[in-house]
Amino acid sequence: MLGKLIGPEIRELIETRNLGAIRSLLVGMPAADTGEIITELPEEVQAIVFRLLPQAHATEVLEYLGPEEQERIIRSLGNEEAAGILNDMSSDDRTALLEELPPAVVTQLLTLLSPKEQQIARTLLGYPEGSVGRLMTTEFLMVRPEWTIGECLDFIRANGNDSETLNFIYVTDASNHLIDDVHIREFLLRPLNTQVADIHDNRFIALRVADTAETALSLFKKYDRNTLPVVDSSDTLLGIVTVDDILDVQEEVTTEEIQKIGGMEALDTPYMETPLLQMIRKRAVWLIILFVGEMFTATAMGFFEKELEKAVVLSLFIPLIISSGGNSGSQASTLIIRALAVGEITLGDWWRIMAKEIAAGFALGCILGSIGFTRIVVWSQFSDTYGPHYMLIAAAVSVAIVFVVLWGSLSGSMLPLLLRRIGLDPATSSAPFVATLVDVTGLIIYFSAAVLILRGTVM
Amino acid sequence: MLGKLIGPEIRELIETRNLGAIRSLLVGMPAADTGEIITELPEEVQAIVFRLLPQAHATEVLEYLGPEEQERIIRSLGNEEAAGILNDMSSDDRTALLEELPPAVVTQLLTLLSPKEQQIARTLLGYPEGSVGRLMTTEFLMVRPEWTIGECLDFIRANGNDSETLNFIYVTDASNHLIDDVHIREFLLRPLNTQVADIHDNRFIALRVADTAETALSLFKKYDRNTLPVVDSSDTLLGIVTVDDILDVQEEVTTEEIQKIGGMEALDTPYMETPLLQMIRKRAVWLIILFVGEMFTATAMGFFEKELEKAVVLSLFIPLIISSGGNSGSQASTLIIRALAVGEITLGDWWRIMAKEIAAGFALGCILGSIGFTRIVVWSQFSDTYGPHYMLIAAAVSVAIVFVVLWGSLSGSMLPLLLRRIGLDPATSSAPFVATLVDVTGLIIYFSAAVLILRGTVM
Incomplete structure (x- = not known):
């Protein structure tokens, strides 16, 4: 958006080699905006522009770029430049960058880090993918219970520069066990000679380093926090997680949920970056399962082949009837899957x-059934497609619709609950999955209704 | 979860009238946990337990309850109790509570507020639903550029008690125009005699009061902020919005997106609280549209009725073929809708x-087509359902599957883009919508392939 407005101007400045002007233009704006502009530049120019930025700004900007741009730019930098930026990055953003890169590149980049940062980076990458450990930053402040507020403020003033957030200050004992989290408010609002021990209540909410990102998300939502501390199994404080990373987790979790509802395995990467073969594999698995399930429609209809031969007209309404069941099932399952997901x-x-x-389901079935009935009866006044017994056919079709829609709503809503009950992911009962189930049973409902109503007349 | 564990214990304490024990049990835990426990108690007990809490804790707990519980509890309180809590609530949570209540109750509750709080509440309720004005809180701190850091810290210490967050301190001129937002970090890290004017750079990100909640969400994501200030059209600072409210907005926005993908209008309320008639209306609209669209399948098949009479066997594969197109279309449209939504x-x-x-689509079509081919050929070794020309039938079916799946993937992916292009919501091209479109065209593809391949033999 912004980039599209300023982009041409920058391209002109690049062509005229006016690098000083670009630099001051970009340095004067928030890092997120600089990042957006760089993303929308042509690939071959991105690194040139990035290298104009002073290191502190460059580090911040890099954190706002997508993984593709980050990789391209990091690879284009000299070792010294790359080292400066990687040492400077906040440790959570650095983990996010490194986990996207090929292992060979990571190994090489790690050697550029200072021994201290290298150890931090290796530790964070050692936590399993999707765990809280991969999201946390190690830049935070610890104070001791015996300090006064005044001492703490001085300590913060001297050491807080790298800290990712100063929202909460963590109180630990001499061996770094977390004793309490104290909101910065308390430090700002109390008299300076208050002791930390007088503020803290030994109650705190903390994440475990092996918790999943989804667990972290639910705790952030429940407690309305901006920051949560991360501890190991013996309550030693390891790092903090901030809510901006959690917004991203929520977005990813939802994307996976939506993709499953759409009837496929969740992609691990953005659409455009997913290789064709991987995408085909992710989609093929469910398409094949659904296809095999749907084969039972041919089997079910095989039982009614004799009836069909006598009344081919029945086949005209097959798509209409089974899709009505599928659509009502899709609505019901989507509603229930989402309602389960948000609790x-x-x-x-x-x-x-x-x-x-x-x-x-019954009400919706009656609505659709009466529309179907009307349609067939009205149509028959102008055409003899449905033959002399059109009233009976209309009756068979609309009765089938009522029961198929009812059955679709019922099974669409119960299936996600059943899956959750037996410990599976409710989102697996996607719209296509429910539709397939309803297709087979819907055909049986349709032909049974038809046989009951039409026997002796049409067939 | 927690409530289920502690709930029975509390119920026992209630039965034995041990109210003091309940009180100390609940006061000792975070407000979010107390809220969870109260939610899971039987309705008739909720108000009893709530009224045991001291006012400050009660106010906090109320903010964590659902709208239903909030209404029940507020109505059960005496005027004085209700006034105490409503005056004490942070203004954004109070707006959220009031906007859920019937107008008559709101009018009555507003009279309980102090004149100052009443004016704030009326102003906030005056902003349109879904706007930033409805999300913001008016509790924040403003400092002046001519103050020193030391003066600011003293000011914060004296006045910061009500402030929702102290993450950012806002710098305004004498008529409350926003000049800058300064991170609390700056106040904590700089020498005390620094002037505010020396820190600020006149660059800030602010929301407009009339912006939609969705706009706010995208700015929070882009700039990774925990708090954003809200200004009117002349840059006067009106309030702040915090990221915890934005997490809720993100959840609501996603729920609406998912419901649309499921082929229905978005519900405005949680599933359980949506009245039956309203839910039927929301679902019926799309079901009817899809049903009317699907009627064209009967029309399309009408054109091929003669062919169908000659080869009833063709009708057996109709559900299989059209559902394959629908499933691949559902996958493609879901992927594209979501990828558009997250940018x-x-x-x-x-x-x-x-x-x-x-x-x-072509690859997936070939996979499914060859499974279908194999299935028909193998089946024909054991049964004569498909007659002597089963190879030709298998060929017709599998060729149709290839093209229907290809067409499903193509139209499923292009439709959301087309809708976005003409200014409509891409999520409208839900799985059922795409399936309906593909059903009609899929039948035409199938019968065309069948006529081409089977003419002169089967028909």
Whole structure:
């Protein structure tokens, strides 16, 4: 957006080699905006522009770039430049950058770090992917319970420069066990001679380093925090996680949820960056499962082949009927999957949900059924596609629609609950999955209704 | 979770009238946990337990309850108790509570507020629903550029008690125009005699009071902020928005997106709280649109009725073929809708997406087509359902599958882009919507392939 407005101007400055002007233009804006502008420049220019920035600004800007741009730019830098930036980056953003790069590049980049930063980077990369350890930063401040507020403020003034956030100050004992988290408010609002021990209440919320990012997300939401400390199993303080990283986690978690609802395995990477073969594999798995499931429709219809031969007209409504069941099932399963994901409903609500879906499904079925009935009857006034018994056909079709829609709503809503109950991910009962299930049963409902209503007349 | 563990213990304490023990149990835990426990108590006990809490804790706990519990508890309180809590609540949480209540209750509750709080509450409720004004809190600190850091810290110490967050301190001129936002870090790290004017750079990111919550969400994400100031059109500072409210906005926005992908209008309320009639209406609209669209399948098949009469066997594969197209279309549209929503792709990428989907769709079509071919051929060794020309039928079906899957992937991916291009919400091209479109065209593809391959033999 911004980049599209300023981009041409910068390209002109590059062409005229006016690098000084570019530099002052970019340094004067927030790092997020500089990052956006660089992202929207042509690839071959990105590194040139990036290298104009002073190191502190460059480090910040790099943190706002996407993994592709980060890799390209880091590889284009000389060792000294790369070392400066990597040593300077906050440790969580550096982990995020390194985990995207090929192992060979990581090994090489790690050697550029100072021994201290190298050890931090290796430790953080040692935590499993998707764990809190991979999200945390090691830049935070610890104070001791015996200090006064005044001493703490002096300590913060002297040492707080690298700290990722000063929202919470952590109180630890001599062996770095977390005793309490104290909001910066307390330090600012109390008289300077208050002792830290007088403020703290030994109650704190902390993440475990091996917790999943999803656990962290739910704790951040529950306690409305901006920052949470991370401890190991013996309560030693290891780092902190800030909420901006959690917003990204929430976005990723939701993307995976949506992709599963869409009937596929979740991609691990953004759409454009996912290699074609990997994307085909992720999509093929579910398409094949659904295809094999859907083969039962051919089997089910095989049982009714004799009836079909007598009344080919019945086949005209097959797509209409099974898709109505699929659509109502897709609505119900989507509603329930999402309501489970955000915690609006629990398994214990199943019978209230079932009652609601039976009522809604029946009402929706009657609405669609009467539209279908009207359509066939009206159509028959102008055409004889449906033959002389069109009223009976209309009746068979609309009765089938009522029950198929009811069945779609019911199974669409119960399936996610069932999956959760047996310990599987409810999002697996995607719209296509429910549709497939409803297709097979829907055909059986349709032909049974048709046989009951049309026997002796049409067939 | 927690409530389920402690709930029985509390119920026992209530039965034995040991209210003192309940009180000390609940006061000793974070407000979020107390809130969770109260939520999981039986309705008739919730207010009893709530009224045991001291006012400051009660106010905090109320902010963590759901709208239903909040309403029940507020209505159960005496006027004096309710007034105490409502005056004490942070203004953003109070707005969120009031906007859920019936207008008559709101009018009555507003009269309980002090004149100052009443004016704040009325102003905030005056902003349109879904705007930044409804999310903001008016508790924040302003300092003047001519003050020193030391003076500011004294000012914060004296006045910061009500402030929602002390992450950023806002610098304003004498008529409250926002001049700058300064991170608390700067106040803590600089020498005490530094003047504020020496720190600030006149660059700040601010929200407009009429901005939508979605705009706020994207600015929070872009700039990785915990707090953003809110100004009116003349840059007067009105309030602040904190990121915890934005996490909730993100969750709501995503829920709406998911519900649209599921093929329905977004519900405005949680599933369980949505009245049955309203839910039927929200679902019926799209079901009817899809149903009417799907009627064209009957029309399309009408054109091939003669062919169907000659080869009823063709109808057996109709559900299999159209659902394959629908499933691949659902995958493609879900991927593209989500990638658009999180900004991974833009309209300008359309031809790269098209190329990718043609390749993926063709590959997936070939995979499913060959499974289908094998299935028919193998089956024919054991049964004569498909007659003597089963090889030709297998060929017709599998060729149709290749093209239907290709067409599903292509239209599923292009439709969201097209909708975005003409200014509509891409999520409208839900899985069911794409499936309906692909069903009609899929039938035409199938029968065309069948006529080409089977003419002169089967029909």
